[in-house]
Amino acid sequence: MLNSLRVVCSARAALVRTSRLSAARPGHSLSSSLLPRGDTWPCSMAPVKDRGLSYHTSLSHSPRNFCTGQVHPNCWRCQQPLDKIPAFFCQSCEAVQPPEQGASYFEIMACDHTFTLDAHKLQRRYLQLQRALHPDNFGQKSVTEQEFSESQSALVNKAYTTLLKPLSRGLYMLELQGMRIEEGTDSGADTEFLLELMEINEAVDEAQTPEEANKIGQDTKGKLADLTERIDAALREAELQTARALLAQMKYHANIEEKVKEKLREFM
Numbered sequence: 001m002l003n004s005l006r007v008v009c010s011a012r013a014a015l016v017r018t019s020r021l022s023a024a025r026p027g028h029s030l031s032s033s034l035l036p037r038g039d040t041w042p043c044s045m046a047p048v049k050d051r052g053l054s055y056h057t058s059l060s061h062s063p064r065n066f067c068t069g070q071v072h073p074n075c076w077r078c079q080q081p082l083d084k085i086p087a088f089f090c091q092s093c094e095a096v097q098p099p100e101q102g103a104s105y106f107e108i109m110a111c112d113h114t115f116t117l118d119a120h121k122l123q124r125r126y127l128q129l130q131r132a133l134h135p136d137n138f139g140q141k142s143v144t145e146q147e148f149s150e151s152q153s154a155l156v157n158k159a160y161t162t163l164l165k166p167l168s169r170g171l172y173m174l175e176l177q178g179m180r181i182e183e184g185t186d187s188g189a190d191t192e193f194l195l196e197l198m199e200i201n202e203a204v205d206e207a208q209t210p211e212e213a214n215k216i217g218q219d220t221k222g223k224l225a226d227l228t229e230r231i232d233a234a235l236r237e238a239e240l241q242t243a244r245a246l247l248a249q250m251k252y253h254a255n256i257e258e259k260v261k262e263k264l265r266e267f268m
Contacts, residue, residue: 073100076144088133088152096138096148105159105172115170115232117163126160166224167254170231170247179240181248189248197252204259210267217260223253 073082075090076098082090086100086108106113109125133156138149163169171181200216207213227250234243 088129096133096141096145096152098148099151099155104176105163108156108159109163111163113173115166115173115235116228117169119164122160122163126156129156165254166228166231167247167250170235170243170250173235174240174244174247177240179244181244181251189252193249193252197256200256201259204256204263207263210264213260213263213267217257217264220253220257220260224250224257227253 073085073087074080075082075093075095077095078090078093080090080092082097086103087097089096104113106117109122109129111117111122111125130153133149133152135146135149135153138146141149161168162172174180200220204213204216207216227246231243231246231250234240234246
């Protein structure tokens with residue numbers, strides 16, 4: 001019985017290796033390499049450092065968070081297992097890897113999946129990744145690695161800009177839950193709120209001194225700070241409709257904040 005079990009396990013392992021070798025060979029095209037893989041992923045990994053990069057250790061918020069085994073994806077070039085997800089480089093041959101399909105921006109940027117993330121940590125991670133992944137570093141590498149570096153660098157840029165500002169971060173968190181705020185809609189904003197916004201906008205237009213504009217700007221920052229706390233609480237409690245309505249309000253106040261900045265530039 002034991003010998004039979006060993007034979008079955010060996011055959012399954014050989015089948016997995018064969019399928020990976022046929023799907024990931026040196027020089028393959030970028031488009032084919034970015035197709036979803038058939039591998040299954042572990043629920044968690046120990047912290048790993050490579051090329052000065054520290055990797056997120058939890059997949060609890062990944063759309064691909066399921067565990068049917070402990071099979072890791074392999075390096076496209078040397079076929080060695082990659083012991084981190086998402087993987088940017090192979091620890092064995094140091095080849096840059098294709099972007100991991102299904103990894104969230106929080107995982108890519110090694111940030112906690114929270115609305116009130118550490119912006120300084122996010123920025124440090126961004127600079128660290130871009131120094132390692134920038135396409136200029138791969139001018140003498142193979143075409144495949146050049147393509148992967150460009151894809152990874154672009155993905156890191158997108159993840160960073162999305163998570164940097166509270167509004168886009170919150171909208172992205174809702175999107176991960178299948179909810180989106182369509183452009184050009186007021187998302188159910190009531191009449192009283194819209195009238196208040198009109199008055200604030202008029203006050204910005206009519207401001208005669210930097211002090212007047214600054215006062216409006218400070219008031220707006222206070223409202224944004226309050227909204228940040230309320231949105232964070234709603235997301236933590238999975239009250240998605242409440243978070244959606246509050247994010248719509250944040251969008252309006254963020255627009256006023258930008259308008260105040262433009263007004264202050266006029267006084268310079």
